[in-house]
Amino acid sequence: MADNKKLVEAITSMDEDFAKWYTDIVKNADLIDYSGVKGCMIIRPYGYALWENIQNVLDGMFKATGHCNVYMPMFIPESLLNKEKEHVAGFAPEVAWVTHGGSEELAERLCVRPTSETLFCDHYANIIKSYRDLPKLYNQWCSVVRWEKTTRPFLRSREFLWQEGHTMHATAEEAHEETIKMLGVYADFSKRYLAMPVIMGRKTDIEKFAGALATYSIEALMHDGKSLQAGTSHNFGTGFAKAFDIQYLDKENKLQYCHQTSWGVSTRIIGAVIMVHGDNSGLVLPPYIAPTQLVIVPIAQHKEGVVEKATELYNSLKEKFRVELDVSENSAGWKFSQHEMRGIPVRLEIGPKDIENGQCVLVRRDTREKLFVKLENLEQTISELLESIHNSLYEKALARRADMTYEAKTLEELSTIGAEKNGFFKAMWCGNRECEEKIKEVADMTSRNIPFDEEPITDKCICCGKPADKLVYWGKAY
Amino acid sequence: MADNKKLVEAITSMDEDFAKWYTDIVKNADLIDYSGVKGCMIIRPYGYALWENIQNVLDGMFKATGHCNVYMPMFIPESLLNKEKEHVAGFAPEVAWVTHGGSEELAERLCVRPTSETLFCDHYANIIKSYRDLPKLYNQWCSVVRWEKTTRPFLRSREFLWQEGHTMHATAEEAHEETIKMLGVYADFSKRYLAMPVIMGRKTDIEKFAGALATYSIEALMHDGKSLQAGTSHNFGTGFAKAFDIQYLDKENKLQYCHQTSWGVSTRIIGAVIMVHGDNSGLVLPPYIAPTQLVIVPIAQHKEGVVEKATELYNSLKEKFRVELDVSENSAGWKFSQHEMRGIPVRLEIGPKDIENGQCVLVRRDTREKLFVKLENLEQTISELLESIHNSLYEKALARRADMTYEAKTLEELSTIGAEKNGFFKAMWCGNRECEEKIKEVADMTSRNIPFDEEPITDKCICCGKPADKLVYWGKAY
Numbered sequence: 001m002a003d004n005k006k007l008v009e010a011i012t013s014m015d016e017d018f019a020k021w022y023t024d025i026v027k028n029a030d031l032i033d034y035s036g037v038k039g040c041m042i043i044r045p046y047g048y049a050l051w052e053n054i055q056n057v058l059d060g061m062f063k064a065t066g067h068c069n070v071y072m073p074m075f076i077p078e079s080l081l082n083k084e085k086e087h088v089a090g091f092a093p094e095v096a097w098v099t100h101g102g103s104e105e106l107a108e109r110l111c112v113r114p115t116s117e118t119l120f121c122d123h124y125a126n127i128i129k130s131y132r133d134l135p136k137l138y139n140q141w142c143s144v145v146r147w148e149k150t151t152r153p154f155l156r157s158r159e160f161l162w163q164e165g166h167t168m169h170a171t172a173e174e175a176h177e178e179t180i181k182m183l184g185v186y187a188d189f190s191k192r193y194l195a196m197p198v199i200m201g202r203k204t205d206i207e208k209f210a211g212a213l214a215t216y217s218i219e220a221l222m223h224d225g226k227s228l229q230a231g232t233s234h235n236f237g238t239g240f241a242k243a244f245d246i247q248y249l250d251k252e253n254k255l256q257y258c259h260q261t262s263w264g265v266s267t268r269i270i271g272a273v274i275m276v277h278g279d280n281s282g283l284v285l286p287p288y289i290a291p292t293q294l295v296i297v298p299i300a301q302h303k304e305g306v307v308e309k310a311t312e313l314y315n316s317l318k319e320k321f322r323v324e325l326d327v328s329e330n331s332a333g334w335k336f337s338q339h340e341m342r343g344i345p346v347r348l349e350i351g352p353k354d355i356e357n358g359q360c361v362l363v364r365r366d367t368r369e370k371l372f373v374k375l376e377n378l379e380q381t382i383s384e385l386l387e388s389i390h391n392s393l394y395e396k397a398l399a400r401r402a403d404m405t406y407e408a409k410t411l412e413e414l415s416t417i418g419a420e421k422n423g424f425f426k427a428m429w430c431g432n433r434e435c436e437e438k439i440k441e442v443a444d445m446t447s448r449n450i451p452f453d454e455e456p457i458t459d460k461c462i463c464c465g466k467p468a469d470k471l472v473y474w475g476k477a478y
Numbered sequence: 479m480a481d482n483k484k485l486v487e488a489i490t491s492m493d494e495d496f497a498k499w500y501t502d503i504v505k506n507a508d509l510i511d512y513s514g515v516k517g518c519m520i521i522r523p524y525g526y527a528l529w530e531n532i533q534n535v536l537d538g539m540f541k542a543t544g545h546c547n548v549y550m551p552m553f554i555p556e557s558l559l560n561k562e563k564e565h566v567a568g569f570a571p572e573v574a575w576v577t578h579g580g581s582e583e584l585a586e587r588l589c590v591r592p593t594s595e596t597l598f599c600d601h602y603a604n605i606i607k608s609y610r611d612l613p614k615l616y617n618q619w620c621s622v623v624r625w626e627k628t629t630r631p632f633l634r635s636r637e638f639l640w641q642e643g644h645t646m647h648a649t650a651e652e653a654h655e656e657t658i659k660m661l662g663v664y665a666d667f668s669k670r671y672l673a674m675p676v677i678m679g680r681k682t683d684i685e686k687f688a689g690a691l692a693t694y695s696i697e698a699l700m701h702d703g704k705s706l707q708a709g710t711s712h713n714f715g716t717g718f719a720k721a722f723d724i725q726y727l728d729k730e731n732k733l734q735y736c737h738q739t740s741w742g743v744s745t746r747i748i749g750a751v752i753m754v755h756g757d758n759s760g761l762v763l764p765p766y767i768a769p770t771q772l773v774i775v776p777i778a779q780h781k782e783g784v785v786e787k788a789t790e791l792y793n794s795l796k797e798k799f800r801v802e803l804d805v806s807e808n809s810a811g812w813k814f815s816q817h818e819m820r821g822i823p824v825r826l827e828i829g830p831k832d833i834e835n836g837q838c839v840l841v842r843r844d845t846r847e848k849l850f851v852k853l854e855n856l857e858q859t860i861s862e863l864l865e866s867i868h869n870s871l872y873e874k875a876l877a878r879r880a881d882m883t884y885e886a887k888t889l890e891e892l893s894t895i896g897a898e899k900n901g902f903f904k905a906m907w908c909g910n911r912e913c914e915e916k917i918k919e920v921a922d923m924t925s926r927n928i929p930f931d932e933e934p935i936t937d938k939c940i941c942c943g944k945p946a947d948k949l950v951y952w953g954k955a956y
Contacts, residue, residue, distance in 0.1 A: 036558055036600050040551035048547050069526050073518035073637055080514055097578040101625035102571045122514050147579035
């Protein structure tokens with residue numbers, strides 16, 4: 001029991017210090033370890049299994065929408081990075097430079113990819129000749145490097161894992177359609193697998209990606225009311241195509257520039273999952289990406305037949321679910337705390353009395369509710385329970401977001417509420433850069449995105465008072 | 479037909495120029511493209527799909543033997559690389575150095591990982607405390623960088639993809655067992671999925687990995703008689719553990735050093751598949767890793783009902799196999815050449831007459847044999863055909879290896895045969911470094927490995943004539 005207490009005390013309460021609560025969890029739930037390389041993290045087996053599950057689902061969704069995977073070099077020659085001016089200006093300040101191979105100085109510096117638009121463009125210029133070659137729908141799973149000053153596990157680290165889709169199209173319409181489609185894939189994935197509601201919308205010009213015509217994002221609200229950009233989708237128009245001379249012969253045999261998109265989701269999304277669902281006992285994992293969906297803990301395991309029955313259940317359930325059987329010598333209390341810390345959605349307890357009664361106990365991680373269920377049809381009971389946990393995690397997050405979403409009709413109102421509370425703040429904006437910058441400064445928050453399909457609050461910009469048709473979500477961001 | 483001819487002519491014959499045949503294939507079968515980054519390649523969708531299939535199978539085999547995946551940083555601080563002396567001496571001359579983050583010079587240079595022993599050791603020192611923490615069985619899928627002077631697609635490039643297993647054990651016996659077990663996994667995988675026979679054996683001290691106690695390899699013989707090291711497994715003993723102070727408390731509460739292994743397979747193995755099975759029409763892919771196992775080509779596809787029937791077959795077969803349906807406007811001849819170039823194991827042809835007769839034609843890529851088969855039980859027919867192709871690819875490679883394996887009882891004999899032929903050369907060696915170096919110089923070949931379970935040819939070293947119990951495979955290597 002002393003050990004048990006120690007484990008629980010190891011986490012700071014989220015109300016006391018949210019940032020510390022977060023780092024306590026990533027460390028104590030064995031998701032990451034710090035490495036000897038400043039700003040880089042080690043993703044441990046439990047954290048990596050979470051990423052593998054995310055990868056598997058997303059990769060399947062990408063393939064179902066016609067995309068295929070490739071692998072580009074991790075290095076970008078300086079001259080290649082320099083080809084698109086806005087892009088290089090956006091990324092050059094935060095790239096890592098390779099200057100030597102072995103003992104020789106390189107003739108040209110290479111940066112470690114912060115993102116791979118330039119490499120994909122260089123390749124596409126090589127392989128796209130005619131309209132028959134279009135569209136090209138490529139994706140890449142890899143790690144990228146951005147030399148950040150301050151870092152936090154998953155949320156901001158010098159190296160992180162991600163996928164980057166890069167596509168080329170014959171027309172502007174197709175490129176736009178792809179950009180929106182992949183944003184939809186991310187939103188759908190967030191809802192169906194992460195139980196995480198997101199706001200889909202367009203970024204303002206200030207917040208868009210370096211070199212993009214338009215950037216779209218999904219934004220999620222964390223437990224502390226800060227918002228996190230969980231995925232982005234960019235429409236590049238023909239900007240890169242012109243810089244890299246990517247042209248195709250159309251059906252009339254005329255040269256045309258290609259229209260381009262890119263879209264990405266990274267290990268950052270694991271940080272979002274932690275901060276949307278976690279509680280003061282640790283992680284709370286959504287069932288469909290949880291490395292372990294169900295842990296079986298025998299009660300009074302020294303008694304005859306208990307471990308045998310638990311093992312029998314394990315063997316029958318492991319074909320259908322990701323199951324662990326904990327027959328270690330730790331106390332039941334220690335096991336409960338440990339598995340709660342790791343956010344396993346369901347704990348199955350079985351002891352001598354349960355065996356006698358042909359039942360077991362299922363304990364939900366999210367609500368701690370205890371269910372006494374028959375061993376008959378256990379598989380179906382568990383399936384339904386996982387689905388119910390998933391749905392209730394989603395509903396809870398949705399309700400919390402609604403509670404923490406505010407409307408402001410004036411800049412003063414926005415500043416006042418923003419000074420007191422964290423959350424999403426809805427306010428109208430005219431579309432002027434100067435107004436956005438002023439709002440950002442006065443209210444101390446950034447525009448998150450311009451949501452699809454939401455009704456305007458008023459018809460006036462909260463900053464200049466001029467006509468405005470853009471509803472913007474504002475917030476404090478990770 | 480002109481186009482068709484052009485496609486076929488694009489490949490150099492392997493008898494004329496094997497190296498050129500190889501690069502023609504990797505390029506024309508759309509496996510890779512050259513990039514603007516010297517010595518780095520782009521793995522295109524077809525090449526990457528091949529790697530994904532290899533990954534999926536190997537990853538399953540690793541997990542079935544108790545291993546789990548993690549992710550370590552891609553950078554190694556210079557001081558960390560320097561901790562194990564032999565290791566740094568082996569790798570420092572060929573690493574890429576990062577010296578700047580953004581515009582700032584780093585206080586300490588970082589190398590891009592050429593392999594991750596040092597990073598794993600640093601982490602293991604942190605997390606291993608007691609015998610209860612052992613064994614640790616980690617694996618990582620990632621890319622690594624070695625600054626090679628001359629490069630060739632898949633075989634030797636500055637960046638390549640691989641997996642690296644790194645494990646820690648309580649005893650020397652367990653570490654040895656793991657080293658041999660994982661070598662066995664590689665050999666088993668090569669046989670069952672790549673249809674590639676390999677020689678399992680131990681490397682001599684000259685050829686072993688920098689810092690290892692013992693290195694084991696699987697060696698495969700290519701079409702041109704050169705050998706290729708297709709996978710390695712290293713036993714490190716306690717060398718790194720001592721350099722990194724990785725100790726655990728044993729059951730008697732005494733501190734002990736951990737015993738360590740590492741093992742890896744890279745995209746190089748794709749080069750091996752090409753050079754073991756390919757022919758003058760292009761790739762010949764082993765069915766169980768082929769991205770497309772079966773391509774359906776409708777004959778006289780403008781005739782009524784042909785495309786419909788082909789589509790019907792496609793829909794019914796795609797659940798069970800990786801299938802493509804080629805209804806493009808290219809001529810049947812062009813399609814045949816193209817799919818042969820890409821090494822698709824089976825081509826299914828179906829035309830109006832076949833439909834009338836309730837049959838179709840299956841054409842094997844490896845032997846070009848045509849089979850007229852009934853549409854009933856087509857799934858089973860194809861399953862059996864794929865298995866038969868797999869087996870016959872393996873048998874053919876095995877027979878070719880036997881034909882190209884020579885025995886030499888003297889150094890003179892070895893030099894004479896070696897000057898005339900390429901292949902595996904079996905010869906006895908006393909175990910002395912000087913003898914190995916002399917043989918290497920005189921016969922112009924390197925020791926591949928000391929095979930498990932093979933009978934000695936004589937009892938004397940071919941170099942010094944002293945007693946020898948080590949049979950060695952010698953050869954010219956990639």
